[in-house]
Amino acid sequence: MSYKRNMHPKVSKAEIxxxxxxxxxxxxxxxVTQKTIVLKSTIPDFCWVNQxxxxxxxxxxxxxxxxxxxHDEEIFDLLTAQGWDVLxxxxxxxxxxxxxxxxxxxxxxxxxxxxxx
Numbered sequence: 001m002s003y004k005r006n007m008h009p010k011v012s013k014a015e016i017x018x019x020x021x022x023x024x025x026x027x028x029x030x031x032v033t034q035k036t037i038v039l040k041s042t043i044p045d046f047c048w049v050n051q052x053x054x055x056x057x058x059x060x061x062x063x064x065x066x067x068x069x070x071h072d073e074e075i076f077d078l079l080t081a082q083g084w085d086v087l088x089x090x091x092x093x094x095x096x097x098x099x100x101x102x103x104x105x106x107x108x109x110x111x112x113x114x115x116x117x
Contacts, residue, residue, distance in 0.1 A: 014095040015045050021104045042075045053085045
């Protein structure tokens with residue numbers, strides 16, 4: 001039960017905006033959000049379970065410290081060792097329209113989705 005203290009309690013504004021954009025791009029089929037995968041108490045921001053692909057949005061305020069970067073690397077290593085493809089996307093809040101477009105384009109490349117869709 002103590003691991004729950006380390007999990008983020010709510011969805012960020014950036015995650016909501018990216019979800020809306022992914023939905024508009026037709027990329028939410030088979031995707032789950034905030035899916036708990038119990039490995040070091042991680043909660044991926046976006047997860048395509050059938051494709052074993054996970055995306056994290058890393059706000060620079062939270063993810064720039066050495067301790068957090070080490071934790072993020074440990075999570076990455078644990079997930080990849082279990083066969084997950086992991087994409088970490090750093091961003092500077094608040095998320096701009098250009099930043100949102102860049103994030104969606106990165107996710108499309110990660111999912112091997114043609115940009116024409």
